[in-house]
Amino acid sequence: MQPRRADLASATWRTSSHSNSDGGQCVEVADDFPGLVPVRDSKQPEGPAVVFGAPAWTAFVNDIR
Secondary structure, eight states: OOOOOOOGGGOOEEEOTTSOTTSSSOEEEEOOSTTEEEEEETTOTTSOEEEEEHHHHHHHHHHHO
16 A cells, blocks of 8 residues: 655644744644644754654644643
């Protein structure tokens, strides 16, 4: 099975509410991809993004709380 690919060129990114305000540890996520959660480093917006399946992202967020 081929992994799904998302075209992130039109993604609307938002900074995580858990990112700090001094410019470090800035994680951005895009919410406009049903079933997928793209994640990137806001300090490198042109860099790579990691795309998680929504269930995996939910499990990750629940585990770190």
